[in-house]
Amino acid sequence: MTEKITINLISGRTIQQGVAIEGGKEKPLYRTAAGIIELDPEDFKRLGIWKNTNVRVTSPHGNVVVKAMATSQGPHPGVAFIPMGPWANSIIDPNTYSTGMPTFKGVPVTIEAAASEPILLGIELVQKLCGVKTE
Amino acid sequence: MTKTITDVICPFCGTLCDDLEVVVSDDGKQLLEVYNSCVIGTEKFLHSQAKDRVTRPRMHQEDGSWKEVSYDEAVEYTAQMLAKAKKPLMFGWSSTNCEAQSVGNEIAEISKACCDNTAATCHGTTLIAVQDIGLPSCTLGEIKNRADRVVFWGCNPAHAHPRHMSRYSIFPRGFFTGKGQMSRKLIVVDPRCTDTAKMADMHLQVEQGRDYELLDALRVALKGEWLPDVVAGIPAEKIREAADTLKSGRFGIIFFGMGVTQSLSKNHNIDGAIALTKDLNEHTKFSIMPMRGHYNVTGSGEVFAWQFGFPFSVDLTRGFPRYNPGDTSTIDLLTRGELDAMFTIGSDPGAHFPISAVKPIANMPSVCVDPHLTPTSGVSKLHVPVAFNGVECGGNCYRMDNVPIDCRKVVEPPEGMLTDEQFLIKVRDRLKQLKGVA
Numbered sequence: 001m002t003e004k005i006t007i008n009l010i011s012g013r014t015i016q017q018g019v020a021i022e023g024g025k026e027k028p029l030y031r032t033a034a035g036i037i038e039l040d041p042e043d044f045k046r047l048g049i050w051k052n053t054n055v056r057v058t059s060p061h062g063n064v065v066v067k068a069m070a071t072s073q074g075p076h077p078g079v080a081f082i083p084m085g086p087w088a089n090s091i092i093d094p095n096t097y098s099t100g101m102p103t104f105k106g107v108p109v110t111i112e113a114a115a116s117e118p119i120l121l122g123i124e125l126v127q128k129l130c131g132v133k134t135e
Numbered sequence: 136m137t138k139t140i141t142d143v144i145c146p147f148c149g150t151l152c153d154d155l156e157v158v159v160s161d162d163g164k165q166l167l168e169v170y171n172s173c174v175i176g177t178e179k180f181l182h183s184q185a186k187d188r189v190t191r192p193r194m195h196q197e198d199g200s201w202k203e204v205s206y207d208e209a210v211e212y213t214a215q216m217l218a219k220a221k222k223p224l225m226f227g228w229s230s231t232n233c234e235a236q237s238v239g240n241e242i243a244e245i246s247k248a249c250c251d252n253t254a255a256t257c258h259g260t261t262l263i264a265v266q267d268i269g270l271p272s273c274t275l276g277e278i279k280n281r282a283d284r285v286v287f288w289g290c291n292p293a294h295a296h297p298r299h300m301s302r303y304s305i306f307p308r309g310f311f312t313g314k315g316q317m318s319r320k321l322i323v324v325d326p327r328c329t330d331t332a333k334m335a336d337m338h339l340q341v342e343q344g345r346d347y348e349l350l351d352a353l354r355v356a357l358k359g360e361w362l363p364d365v366v367a368g369i370p371a372e373k374i375r376e377a378a379d380t381l382k383s384g385r386f387g388i389i390f391f392g393m394g395v396t397q398s399l400s401k402n403h404n405i406d407g408a409i410a411l412t413k414d415l416n417e418h419t420k421f422s423i424m425p426m427r428g429h430y431n432v433t434g435s436g437e438v439f440a441w442q443f444g445f446p447f448s449v450d451l452t453r454g455f456p457r458y459n460p461g462d463t464s465t466i467d468l469l470t471r472g473e474l475d476a477m478f479t480i481g482s483d484p485g486a487h488f489p490i491s492a493v494k495p496i497a498n499m500p501s502v503c504v505d506p507h508l509t510p511t512s513g514v515s516k517l518h519v520p521v522a523f524n525g526v527e528c529g530g531n532c533y534r535m536d537n538v539p540i541d542c543r544k545v546v547e548p549p550e551g552m553l554t555d556e557q558f559l560i561k562v563r564d565r566l567k568q569l570k571g572v573a
Binding site: 008010012013014015018019021022023024025026061062071073074075076078079081084085086089090092093094096097098099100101102103104105106122123125126127129130131132133134135 | 147173174175178179182185195197198199200255256259260263291293294295297326327328329330332340343344393394396397398399401402428447448460461462464465466467470483485486487488489490491492493494496497498507508509510513514
């Protein structure tokens with residue numbers, strides 16, 4: 001039985017994301033590097049899912065499908081991590097509190113299994129959310 | 136035969152490594168191999184050689200397809216867009232050289248635009264804090280030669296600035312730091328056990344978003360005053376130990392990154408970090424430095440400050456520069472729906488802005504000047520590919536410690552491609568004609 005969990009989301013750089021953005025954001029490698037969410041083993045248990053399962057992450061600002069991965073830089077209890085990019089930015093808090101800076105780190109989100117839903121490519125995701133017509 | 140070019144500058148991150156070696160073909164048209172750079176820098180150089188690279192401007196058509204246009208047509212569209220707009224935004228600038236930024240500022244002045252760089256979503260809050268209480272800083276060379284206490288607060292150079300630690304902050308043997316890593320104590324403050332934290336002598340795994348409290352607690356510990364048992368998830372004992380480690384050094388440096396600039400409290404976190412640096416200077420010599428991301432975001436701040444008086448978020452719509460983050464800053468302008476044209480250069484807001492700030496870009500006249508295909512080019516009306524700055528053209532850039540370094544051209548761009556600066560000069564000249572400016 002899979003569950004829905006609530007967790008604190010942060011976004012940030014990874015070296016894989018850095019390589020992918022320089023290698024071409026239209027390529028599937030960008031999705032492999034940044035269309036993921038890193039979770040602690042404990043969170044997989046709470047969710048009742050295996051590693052490398054697609055999950056839907058929802059915040060008050062939107063929702064996105066990404067792949068749940070075992071964290072490479074953990075443990076980080078209570079915190080989930082999505083590398084910076086269109087997937088993280090579909091759900092982070094745009095409020096700047098009059099500083100000009102959105103709240104990229106520290107967004108409460110819920111995670112639930114979405115094993116059969118596809119993860120979109122980076123450019124495709126932004127175009128879809130913006131309603132841009134494509135070929 | 137091939138040629139090896141030495142002392143090449145890497146145009147990826149703010150570390151601006153200047154010891155790369157690049158192998159090019161004899162005619163200087165092909166880039167074959169890159170030595171000494173990190174994996175990201177290598178990818179940047181090699182991607183300029185991609186066979187599927189877009190080499191001519193393209194207009195997005197009604198049916199969703201792209202139509203190739205000439206550079207002259209692209210210049211005309213851009214100049215007309217800026218001439219007609221009441222409140223255009225010229226955003227980016229961090230992945231291009233200072234010469235192009237300066238031409239961009241001329242255009243902004245003629246078209247009474249808002250202009251901003253990627254500090255908007257990076258170290259903008261740092262700049263606000265620096266204006267509040269100053270910044271006791273130094274150069275990376277001083278750190279290499281002197282620093283025996285190194286703090287990485289909310290930054291992860293192992294991933295974001297891969298050669299920073301080997302060139303300047305941890306491993307190199309400097310004049311007064313002859314034992315390299317052995318002569319330095321490394322403290323990392325991060326809510327995750329990052330690859331940088333794994334190397335640290337002490338990792339303070341702060342509760343996410345509670346950096347301000349921990350910074351304050353360290354100041355309290357330095358003064359030897361009472362502390363609660365636990366602050367921000369860190370036991371008081373450990374905070375006192377960290378404070379003792381910091382003040383027992385001969386020269387210390389605090390590097391900080393997005394962990395503090397993008398979490399809640401934002402500029403106040405940096406206020407706290409700078410105040411801690413000031414307090415530490417009562418015991419020993421301490422400096423503080425932001426880990427700047429793009430290789431020339433620092434330069435963009437310098438050029439803005441030199442020409443307009445402010446380092447980012449400048450609004451020229453009234454004919455003179457105004458600066459008020461929260462009002463004139465990019466994210467707020469976009470989410471409030473105040474803009475009627477968007478010009479992007481040397482950055483990718485489509486990928487790195489919250490989606491609610493990207494949607495308006497897709498619904499207004501927009502130009503994206505970028506050698507890559509990006510989410511921004513994907514939602515813009517016109518995409519203008521240009522030569523890779525730092526690979527296919529040179530130009531001045533500023534390292535994260537405000538040291539200017541000239542980038543080098545190592546290879547020819549594909550035939551007929553313009554550089555950022557050449558394209559901007561054409562736009563500026565056409566805009567002057569349209570506006571009747573001499």
